[in-house]
Amino acid sequence: MTERINGSSNKRNMVLSFIALAALLVLVYVLDIVIKPTSSWNNLMTCLEKGTIYALVAVSMNLLNGFTGLFSLGQAGFMLIGAYAYAVFAIAPEDRTTVYQYYEGGGLIHFSLPHMLQDMMGGADAFGGAIGYYLGIILLMIFAGLLTAGIAFLIGIPVLRLKSDYLAIATLGFAEIIRSFFQWEGLGPVTNGSNVLRKFASYDSSIFPVLVAGVCIAFIVMLINSSYGRAFKSIRDDEIAAEAMGVNLFKHKELSFVISSFFAGVGGALLAMFQNNINASPFTSNMTYEILLIVVIGGIGSVTGSIIGSYLFIACSEWWLRGLDKGEFLGIEADFMTPGFRKVVFAVVIMGIVLFYSRGIMGTKEFSWDGLFNFFRTLPARIAGIPGKIKAKFSAKKHKKNTKKVKEAQ
Amino acid sequence: MLTIKELHVHYGGIHALRGINLEVADGQIISLIGANGAGKSTTLKSIMGLVNKTSGTIEWNGKDITNLATRHVVKEGIVLCPEGRRVFPDLTVEENLRIGAYLRNDKEGIQKDKEWVYELFPRMKEREWQLAGTLSGGEQQMLAVGRALMSKPKLLMLDEPSLGLAPLVIKDIFAIIKQIKEAGVNVLLIEQNAKAALEISDYAYVMETGIITMSGKGKDLMNDERVKKAYLGE
Numbered sequence: 355m356t357e358r359i360n361g362s363s364n365k366r367n368m369v370l371s372f373i374a375l376a377a378l379l380v381l382v383y384v385l386d387i388v389i390k391p392t393s394s395w396n397n398l399m400t401c402l403e404k405g406t407i408y409a410l411v412a413v414s415m416n417l418l419n420g421f422t423g424l425f426s427l428g429q430a431g432f433m434l435i436g437a438y439a440y441a442v443f444a445i446a447p448e449d450r451t452t453v454y455q456y457y458e459g460g461g462l463i464h465f466s467l468p469h470m471l472q473d474m475m476g477g478a479d480a481f482g483g484a485i486g487y488y489l490g491i492i493l494l495m496i497f498a499g500l501l502t503a504g505i506a507f508l509i510g511i512p513v514l515r516l517k518s519d520y521l522a523i524a525t526l527g528f529a530e531i532i533r534s535f536f537q538w539e540g541l542g543p544v545t546n547g548s549n550v551l552r553k554f555a556s557y558d559s560s561i562f563p564v565l566v567a568g569v570c571i572a573f574i575v576m577l578i579n580s581s582y583g584r585a586f587k588s589i590r591d592d593e594i595a596a597e598a599m600g601v602n603l604f605k606h607k608e609l610s611f612v613i614s615s616f617f618a619g620v621g622g623a624l625l626a627m628f629q630n631n632i633n634a635s636p637f638t639s640n641m642t643y644e645i646l647l648i649v650v651i652g653g654i655g656s657v658t659g660s661i662i663g664s665y666l667f668i669a670c671s672e673w674w675l676r677g678l679d680k681g682e683f684l685g686i687e688a689d690f691m692t693p694g695f696r697k698v699v700f701a702v703v704i705m706g707i708v709l710f711y712s713r714g715i716m717g718t719k720e721f722s723w724d725g726l727f728n729f730f731r732t733l734p735a736r737i738a739g740i741p742g743k744i745k746a747k748f749s750a751k752k753h754k755k756n757t758k759k760v761k762e763a764q
Numbered sequence: 765m766l767t768i769k770e771l772h773v774h775y776g777g778i779h780a781l782r783g784i785n786l787e788v789a790d791g792q793i794i795s796l797i798g799a800n801g802a803g804k805s806t807t808l809k810s811i812m813g814l815v816n817k818t819s820g821t822i823e824w825n826g827k828d829i830t831n832l833a834t835r836h837v838v839k840e841g842i843v844l845c846p847e848g849r850r851v852f853p854d855l856t857v858e859e860n861l862r863i864g865a866y867l868r869n870d871k872e873g874i875q876k877d878k879e880w881v882y883e884l885f886p887r888m889k890e891r892e893w894q895l896a897g898t899l900s901g902g903e904q905q906m907l908a909v910g911r912a913l914m915s916k917p918k919l920l921m922l923d924e925p926s927l928g929l930a931p932l933v934i935k936d937i938f939a940i941i942k943q944i945k946e947a948g949v950n951v952l953l954i955e956q957n958a959k960a961a962l963e964i965s966d967y968a969y970v971m972e973t974g975i976i977t978m979s980g981k982g983k984d985l986m987n988d989e990r991v992k993k994a995y996l997g998e
Contacts, residue, residue, distance in 0.1 A: 581862070581866070584855070584859055584862060584863055584866075585863065585866060587852065587854065587855055587859075588852050588855065588863045588866075590854070591852035591853055591854050591855060592850050592851075592852055592853075594814070594846065594850065595846055595850035595851070595852065596852075596863070597814065597834050597835075598812060598814065598834065598838075598843070598844045598846050598850075599838065599843075599863050599864055599866055599911065599912075599915065600834065600835040600838030600839065600843075600866055600867040600915065601835070601863070601866055602833075602835050655854070718854065
């Protein structure tokens with residue numbers, strides 16, 4: 355698509371994107387300093403962080419479901435692997451005995467990469483130590499992604515030979531197997547069995563998840579726009595034709611599956627840091643459905659749709675609709691607003707969206723500066739056109755009525 | 765160039781091809797005519813490696829390609845423009861053409877071939893940024909042929925290019941097939957529209973229930989009583 359836009363506006367769009375991103379980061383930074391200490395607006399920061407993490411996972415799921423046409427439901431399982439791979443190696447040695455309280459000697463692993471690098475580069479109080487700490491976190495996140503990708507590679511070999519519903523069932527099954535495997539007592543000295551993992555290294559500033567998710571999503575967008583992405587889309591559109599054109603179906607499906615899982619693993623690691631403690635039990639198929647919901651609401655095949663959908667979903671479920679469970683919503687107090695009522699309202703909202711936007715909020719479209727400018731440029735004309743439209747509709751109705759009257763008279 | 769010997773293909777219990785012998789010589793349009801279910805499409809699919817063969821050999825320029833994977837067959841210079849067009853509806857016309865050149869790495873060559881395809885089908889140039897799913901049936905067929913040509917084939921196999929198209933559009937497409945042959949690409953054509961196919965082909969095979977029952981020069985077959993009766997409706 356880039357060739358269609360002429361050079362200068364292309365350059366302008368790039369500059370605009372950079373300015374917007376920089377402004378966003380500054381905004382997050384300021385919000386982080388101003389709002390985080392005040393408890394009244396803490397909801398906003400929670401939604402921002404969780405929404406960002408879910409956006410990354412939703413985009414990675416969209417890469418599979420929306421761009422490669424593989425209906426996979428294993429996302430929660432892959433997030434779980436990433437979360438554990440991160441958390442297990444990020445608990446400070448001195449905290450291990452309290453975390454792994456049911457296992458002798460604080461489990462099997464006795465080091466934490468972020469803490470180790472922190473000590474090596476000058477300790478907790480030095481600037482170098484802080485850099486080492488974050489370097490450790492980033493390296494561990496990459497490790498979490500790679501481990502997830504490796505397991506996805508192995509699962510993909512049998513599973514990707516299946517199609518549509520069968521693939522969905524198989525991936526769902528594998529996700530559940532992963533969950534029970536991590537809860538298995540035999541793995542306890544490493545995963546802490548079914549007990550909670552906590553006290554692992556985490557980020558301090560909300561900028562961190564936003565930055566990491568931003569880089570990851572940018573990578574996915576670049577992949578989608580590359581020749582690999584074109585091959586993914588051709589498989590989605592018509593497998594047989596893609597094969598006849600020489601596209602290696604299995605290789606590309608596996609590639610898409612592995613890359614999607616890599617980012618699901620990174621998302622899982624971020625989620626672990628966001629929650630400050632993790633446990634395998636919430637990573638059920640329910641979590642996958644939440645992400646699938648985000649993808650469908652945002653638009654299957656639209657990256658910006660997934661991001662918008664993610665923030666909307668998280669804001670609704672964590673913040674805006676919370677009052678419905680507590681008996682007070684927008685100043686209305688009612689007895690029927692008991693815990694669980696939020697989900698009823700949420701279901702109605704989702705039905706509304708699906709009815710009026712059957713292809714999701716964005717469909718398969720993406721946000722573009724040209725589109726935005728066009729929207730504002732044509733807005734006055736469209737607003738000016740509204741009375742005319744109403745008039746036209748009204749007079750059409752009148753005309754119909756009149757003809758009806760004439761017919762009746764005859 | 766292409767030699768098929770004693771090719772057998774089974775679909776489950778159905779014996780779809782029962783010993784096909786076929787040859788495509790250089791610089792020719794070869795057509796394969798026959799009724800529905802005669803095994804024409806299966807023949808092309810087995811050349812491409814899209815179906816499993818029971819026995820027999822397929823040779824291409826002296827090389828055995830019987831058991832090559834599809835992408836390697838494409839690399840060898842054989843491409844199939846599948847039945848029913850099968851363009852990628854949610855990709856643009858230009859992206860469809862690029863998928864056709866997926867296995868090629870020569871940027872300049874790809875650009876040159878793209879220009880050639882636009883020259884053959886000026887309509888595609890106009891619709892370059894349109895989604896392929898929004899094209900008309902005839903335009904989609906043109907795009908499918910153009911996409912196949914983007915792999916720079918030495919042998920272009922067309923499966924029913926006239927299917928479901930208006931007579932005028934069919935005429936255009938057959939004229940373009942002739943142009944493609946003149947550009948040095950061999951064409952293996954499957955058609956139900958036997959008359960139009962025989963008119964432009966140098967040599968033709970007639971298939972019936974998995975075997976080749978007749979073969980000969982296009983013009984000779986057109987005057988053959990049996991062909992006339994069975995396929996030309998005269």
